[in-house]
Amino acid sequence: MERREFIKNSALGLAGLSLVRLSENHPTIPLKLLHHTRNGAGGNWGIPWPKSQLKKVSEFTLISGNKQVPVQSWPLAFWPDGSIKWTGHAIASDLDLGAEAQLIQKKSPLEQSIKISEKGESFIVNNGILQIEVPTKGPYLISQIKRNQKTLVQKGSLELRIQDAPSAEEGNTIKTQFYISEVEKVSIESKGPIRTVIKWEGTHLGKERRLPFVVRMYIYSDNDQVRLLHTIIYDADENKEFISGLGIKFEVDFQKEEWHNRHIRFAGEGIFSEAVRGLTGLRRDPGKSIREAQMEGKRTSSDFNPAVGNRLQYIAGFGDYTLSQLNADGFEIKKRTKAGHSWIQSAHGKRSLGTAYLGSPSGGLVLGLRHFWQSYPAQIDIRKATEDVGEMAMWFWAPDAPPMDLRFYHDGMGQDNYPKQLEGLEINYEDYEPGFGTPYGVARTSEVFFQVVDATPSAEELLRFAQAVQDPPIISATPEYMKQAGAFAGAFPVLGKNRKTKELEDQLDFYFQFYKDQVEEHHWYGFWNYGDFMHSYDEDRHVWKYDIGGFAWDNSELSTDIWLWTYFLSTCRSDVYRLAEAMTRHTGEVDVHHIGRFSPLGSRHNVMHWGCSAKQLRISTAANRRYFYYLSGGDERTGDLMREQIEAARTLQSIVPIRKVNPDVPKNTENSVYASLGFGTDWGAIASAWFTEWERTGDPKMKSRLLKSMDSIAAQPKGFFTGLQMMNLDTGEFQIDQSNKVSVSHLNAVFGLPELCYELLQCINHPPFERAWLQYCMLYNASAAEQEKALGESLRRLNLQQGHARLTAYAARKNPALIQRAWEEFYKGEGGFRKTSKEKISIHPPEVLQTRHENPGISTNAVAQWGLAAMQILAFENENR
Numbered sequence: 001m002e003r004r005e006f007i008k009n010s011a012l013g014l015a016g017l018s019l020v021r022l023s024e025n026h027p028t029i030p031l032k033l034l035h036h037t038r039n040g041a042g043g044n045w046g047i048p049w050p051k052s053q054l055k056k057v058s059e060f061t062l063i064s065g066n067k068q069v070p071v072q073s074w075p076l077a078f079w080p081d082g083s084i085k086w087t088g089h090a091i092a093s094d095l096d097l098g099a100e101a102q103l104i105q106k107k108s109p110l111e112q113s114i115k116i117s118e119k120g121e122s123f124i125v126n127n128g129i130l131q132i133e134v135p136t137k138g139p140y141l142i143s144q145i146k147r148n149q150k151t152l153v154q155k156g157s158l159e160l161r162i163q164d165a166p167s168a169e170e171g172n173t174i175k176t177q178f179y180i181s182e183v184e185k186v187s188i189e190s191k192g193p194i195r196t197v198i199k200w201e202g203t204h205l206g207k208e209r210r211l212p213f214v215v216r217m218y219i220y221s222d223n224d225q226v227r228l229l230h231t232i233i234y235d236a237d238e239n240k241e242f243i244s245g246l247g248i249k250f251e252v253d254f255q256k257e258e259w260h261n262r263h264i265r266f267a268g269e270g271i272f273s274e275a276v277r278g279l280t281g282l283r284r285d286p287g288k289s290i291r292e293a294q295m296e297g298k299r300t301s302s303d304f305n306p307a308v309g310n311r312l313q314y315i316a317g318f319g320d321y322t323l324s325q326l327n328a329d330g331f332e333i334k335k336r337t338k339a340g341h342s343w344i345q346s347a348h349g350k351r352s353l354g355t356a357y358l359g360s361p362s363g364g365l366v367l368g369l370r371h372f373w374q375s376y377p378a379q380i381d382i383r384k385a386t387e388d389v390g391e392m393a394m395w396f397w398a399p400d401a402p403p404m405d406l407r408f409y410h411d412g413m414g415q416d417n418y419p420k421q422l423e424g425l426e427i428n429y430e431d432y433e434p435g436f437g438t439p440y441g442v443a444r445t446s447e448v449f450f451q452v453v454d455a456t457p458s459a460e461e462l463l464r465f466a467q468a469v470q471d472p473p474i475i476s477a478t479p480e481y482m483k484q485a486g487a488f489a490g491a492f493p494v495l496g497k498n499r500k501t502k503e504l505e506d507q508l509d510f511y512f513q514f515y516k517d518q519v520e521e522h523h524w525y526g527f528w529n530y531g532d533f534m535h536s537y538d539e540d541r542h543v544w545k546y547d548i549g550g551f552a553w554d555n556s557e558l559s560t561d562i563w564l565w566t567y568f569l570s571t572c573r574s575d576v577y578r579l580a581e582a583m584t585r586h587t588g589e590v591d592v593h594h595i596g597r598f599s600p601l602g603s604r605h606n607v608m609h610w611g612c613s614a615k616q617l618r619i620s621t622a623a624n625r626r627y628f629y630y631l632s633g634g635d636e637r638t639g640d641l642m643r644e645q646i647e648a649a650r651t652l653q654s655i656v657p658i659r660k661v662n663p664d665v666p667k668n669t670e671n672s673v674y675a676s677l678g679f680g681t682d683w684g685a686i687a688s689a690w691f692t693e694w695e696r697t698g699d700p701k702m703k704s705r706l707l708k709s710m711d712s713i714a715a716q717p718k719g720f721f722t723g724l725q726m727m728n729l730d731t732g733e734f735q736i737d738q739s740n741k742v743s744v745s746h747l748n749a750v751f752g753l754p755e756l757c758y759e760l761l762q763c764i765n766h767p768p769f770e771r772a773w774l775q776y777c778m779l780y781n782a783s784a785a786e787q788e789k790a791l792g793e794s795l796r797r798l799n800l801q802q803g804h805a806r807l808t809a810y811a812a813r814k815n816p817a818l819i820q821r822a823w824e825e826f827y828k829g830e831g832g833f834r835k836t837s838k839e840k841i842s843i844h845p846p847e848v849l850q851t852r853h854e855n856p857g858i859s860t861n862a863v864a865q866w867g868l869a870a871m872q873i874l875a876f877e878n879e880n881r
Contacts, residue, residue: 030478078698185202193221321385353467443589558751558865600648
């Protein structure tokens with residue numbers, strides 16, 4: 001489509017929207033700064049571009065009020081014609097910008113600069129304030145950090161502890177192994193004048209190697225704050241090895257300051273402020289100026305009252321402090337003089353901000369963990385504060401907590417063959433199989449921020465840092481612009497523009513608020529849990545079914561991730577972004593096996609996130625990750641997760657998803673390049689990975705696989721209603737079905753397949769494939785007569801009719817008369833739930849949700865389907881009013 005035609009069509013389709021100026025010479029993009037705190041550690045975001053609009057990445061400037069901020073930019077994705085589809089951008093700090101801003105294609109002097117130089121077997125990263133020395137191998141990620149050429153922090157390493165038993169049961173002695181990081185590879189993943197990314201890869205080393213890790217460091221020019229993204233991959237034996245501590249530790253040089261000038265600060269609910277040797281509350285007064293100086297974090301004078309100055313050696317020096325958050329609603333601070341002496345409770349509260357400072361008026365280290373209480377048990381340790389060099393550790397898994405116990409929650413209950421396992425599925429909805437419920441290969445990512453300062457921060461400064469850790473800035477293009485640019489095929493509405501649809505928009509807001517409130521109401525928090533939701537509700541116990549087979553953790557069932565991100569695209573709300581971000585982090589890491597025999601497949605919903613024996617592409621799909629990747633400006637870890645899915649279908653040769661219900665499915669043979677894939681959940685997932693890699697890199701192999709698979713789906717006698725076929729994994733081509741049978745599942749189009757097809761057809765002109773897809777969209781909810789006329793037979797009564805109203809709404813783009821049918825399907829509420837007068841999903845689903853304690857049919861993934869259907873109906877109305 002020519003640019004002129006695109007702008008014309010956009011103007012017609014988005015009448016009433018505030019269109020942006022897209023001059024080829026100086027495009028201006030409206031931005032929203034959804035969350036902006038002072039003294040942040042820089043900011044990243046992504047911008048979509050209309051096809052053919054931007055030929056190459058040029059220099060940009062962020063304009064906010066009368067401020068002009070230099071911007072570093074890079075390409076993230078490309079349109080098929082080679083023009084840029086997405087760009088990533090970074091600024092060095094948010095500079096207390098206002099809520100409204102613009103991105104202008106305008107050259108600005110990039111005075112900020114990050115320099116990298118070699119030093120023996122290390123290299124030095126200098127951002128103008130900090131000089132960070134990074135060894136290329138060994139136990140330390142960072143050997144030292146200088147601020148203005150003064151060494152304040154050193155020996156940054158990862159710590160791991162593993163016990164051989166979960167507890168001392170029946171008098172057994174627990175043995176603990178201690179591991180330290182062993183860096184095997186360091187790379188400069190991204191280098192620029194404003195933002196540089198360093199990547200470490202390695203394992204924890206003790207008697208043997210354990211838990212591979214990937215750590216990324218994000219450094220911004222002229223900014224004393226640094227962000228670390230830490231990922232571990234679980235490769236232990238969950239029945240014999242129990243992690244009792246996992247974290248990162250730094251040493252802090254006190255610059256020979258006296259004990260009473262060494263300061264400890266914790267950001268709990270407020271600021272906990274103490275010195276190693278306290279000078280307040282004594283029997284003898286050291287003097288007001290001295291007391292005030294210590295409380296303010298300043299160096300005290302040496303002019304002590306002799307009654308105090310001659311007795312300093314008798315004032316206890318507390319060298320060890322701990323803040324532990326062992327659940328979501330309680331933390332404790334304790335201290336002791338040194339090892340071998342008792343701990344003293346110092347303070348307590350509910351939800352700590354998870355930030356601490358260790359240092360002196362000469363400088364020190366501020367360290368914070370994002371989602372500190374949400375991902376409990378977390379802990380901050382300060383040790384050896386009475387020695388020349390102290391230590392501060394941030395524990396992602398607190399040593400004070402019970403160790404991780406990741407063993408499967410039952411013994412199999414005699415399900416030693418497929419018939420028994422299928423019987424178990426009938427009662428517990430759990431697809432159990434021995435050996436499949438293992439956490440081997442799952443991962444977990446944590447986000448750490450540190451700041452190296454040249455003086456003890458004030459309470460206000462520390463609180464500001466702690467708040468920025470928990471809520472980093474969010475920068476986003478406006479919904480109007482993203483719709484106009486065709487982001488994610490524009491398959492979302494811009495809300496708040498049409499009074500006709502206000503009732504449905506209010507309903508969408510209710511759906512989101514339902515999700516958000518359930519997290520807090522039912523405390524879906526914890527290291528392995530935060531970011532996931534429960535599947536179904538038990539109306540008798542008034543709890544979600546946390547302990548019943550496949551009804552517990554949701555694991556992205558029915559595309560909850562996509563619903564949340566689509567809602568964000570339509571609203572640009574920070575609370576929606578936060579919930580979607582947490583889910584993307586969790587479902588991409590914890591619900592997927594990244595190494596081992598099941599890699600890189602995901603696990604279907606279960607009491608344990610990894611517990612189900614149905615290892616499937618529909619959970620690990622790149623379709624769930626694309627939104628966060630592009631909106632965040634290309635989050636590197638998310639990019640890794642999508643790339644590891646490119647060859648994921650090969651695992652289906654040995655782990656056949658339908659092996660229990662269809663034993664006739666061909667098994668893998670030696671040197672075979674074929675595997676059985678369904679056209680819905682399987683192909684939608686693998687094609688999403690290919691499509692994403694193609695648009696990110698232009699790889700012709702990915703494009704070829706896509707085209708051959710699209711060709712062969714379109715060539716099937718029944719199109720998408722063929723169901724599944726054998727695919728050549730090298731070429732992407734499906735064999736052509738000779739049986740002429742009709743096969744369809746209610747799950748085919750509820751795991752990202754529609755979103756993939758929207759974008760494929762936006763990028764690739766393929767009329768036969770488009771006809772096959774539109775046929776599926778039109779016929780799924782059609783009458784039996786219409787189905788029989790098109791397919792030779794009617795489809796059996798299918799589930800999720802309300803959710804599939806979004807397919808009807810999409811087909812209405814070709815046949816506008818279908819939109820009325822889509823509205824009727826949505827409000828009819830045929831969701832496949834069992835119905836009584838109380839339980840029927842009525843015209844007003846919110847009323848049902850509000851009485852969910854009486855409704856066994858309500859599940860969070862059902863709400864996701866309602867939301868996605870409503871969004872697609874509104875998108876049609878948005879474009880055609």
